[in-house]
Amino acid sequence: MKLTKEQWSWVFYDWANSGYGIIVTTAVLPIYFKTVAQASGVTAANATAFWGYANSVGTLLVALLAPFLGALADYQGFKKRLLVAFTTLGMVMTLGLALLPSSQWQWLLVIYVLSVLGYSGGNLFYDSFLTDVSGDAQMDRISSVGYGFGYLGGVIAFILFMVLEFTNGFGRLSSLAVARWGFVLAAVWWVIFFVPIVKNVHQRHALTSPGAPLRQSWSRVWQTIAHLRQHKYLAWFLLAYFCYIDGVDTIFTMATSIGLDIGITSTTLIMVLLVVQLVAFPFSILYGWLASKTSARTGILLAIVVYLLICLDALRLHTVTDFWVLAVLVGTSQGGIQALSRSYFGRIVPKDRSSEFFGFYNILGKFSAVLGPILVGVVTQLTGQSRIGAASLAILFVLGLVIFGALPKDAADNS
Structure with missing residues (x-):
């Protein structure tokens, strides 16, 4: 099956944010945070606890907002705007992780939570765009290609980071500096490969705005919960x-x-x-x-x-x-x-x-x-x-x- 330009643009959003997923969330930031927090006098146990709390807060925020944001995105013209807004938040906050002084470990957690909100919110709108770029017959293949290229993009981004780490920034960086450059890499990777979906993907299925989309979106969420048995x-x-x-x-x-x-x-x-x-x-x-x-x-x-x-x-x-x-x-x-x-x-x-x-x-x-x-x-x-x-x-x-x-x-x- 040959993918269209619009479908490839959708696929590459998964490639785009995969650097964040593997570099920031999984491999680097947990270790970086514990290092800088303990250097500031926080015990190892407390550093682990604070990291867990930050992840819980980020997850809870996304989970509570997701149905309302999803309902709002269904109105014509809102889905891409929300995708751009949340993705931009994620990219800016990821860059902020690199720019923040290492002594400010409390703010590091705040910025991380905001980056999680941007990353997860962006994924919500990205996932729902699947119904716009594909008919039912193609959906399985396109969704699978998206996940596949997401994994590949994450591997390539992580290998680039590992080159920095194993060479100590080609002999010029400390371990903490290498980690911060890793955050820059994740943000830049995200920015570059985000461009295609903005240019080429469009919302095809939408509801007509009732004139008060915020209020109507909230009402629709509760209606859906009440009538889910339908x-x-x-x-x-x-x-x-x-x-x-x-x-x-x-x-x-x-x-x-x-x-x-x-x-x-x-x-x-x-x-x-x-x-x-x-x-x-x-x-x-x-x-x-x-x-x-x-x-x-x-x-x-x-x-x-x-x-x-x-x-x-x-x-x-x-x-x-x-x-x-x-x-x-x-x-x-x-x-x-x-x-x-x-x-x-x-x-x-x-x-x-x-x-x-x-x-x-x-x-x-x-x-x-x-x-x-x-x-x-x-x-x-x-x-x-x-x-x-x-x-x-x-x-x-x-x-x-x-x-x-x-x-x-x-x-x-x-x-």
Whole structure:
């Protein structure tokens, strides 16, 4: 399938903000923050706690605002304006992380929370633009290409950062300065590849503005919540999605801790992260191809089964080799399950209200990684084995598999 210029422009937004996702959120800022906070007299325990609080605040803000912002974006002309506004906020705040003096660790958290708001808000509008750039028949492939190129873009941006880190900025930078230049790299990467979506992507499905869009958007959110039972297949899908995506996100967020427990070094963990991203690139696209030959439903069910096997295989997790095997398996299905879930959801929502419904989708995506970490933590404490804690996530995938599997094959046509 050949993508149009508009569709490629949409795809490259995922490429654009992937540098933020891997450099800022995952690899660099957590370590940078703990370093500068402890240098200012904050204990290691308090630094970890403050970092956790900041992430919780950012997640909560996005989750609470998502349905309202999505409903507002459904009115003609609002979706792109909101995409530009939130993405600009994310890019400026990411650059602000580099410019802020390292002694101002409190403000570092504030700026980070604002960058999360911009990043996550931008993703909400980006996701909902899927219904504008693609018809139902193409949605699986285009969504999968978006995720695939997002992983590839993140790998390339991170490799550029690693060149800076391993050479100490070509012998001219301290470790803290390298981290700050990493934030600059993430911001510039975002800016450059953001341009195509602004120029070439347009809102095609929209509601007519009633004259008071803010008030009407708020009213529509409550109406949707009250009448969600009218969209029964959509509601059941969201419940299934909440279960299995909780497992997916938890595996990603807890992998580092589990790896350290079995003696894997931080350098090896970085290499594992890169390999997972590289594997996810072709397999995300492969899942899109599979969906075109069968259905998105088949692809999602396959990915859930793969994750279920990963959880069960975690019971024999003892060596570095075992960890590598599981990491590669995660890479084969991580992008696929996310991409096909997005396209499946995009197919069953009312097109002129896609942003509103993607707001609820966004809420579940943000709150999903709540039950999983608690489950892993409790089981790990009870058994003293983090591998058994990881295996306990099979419960979430079984629930997701049962609920999603119970949806009729033609749910997308009757939602």
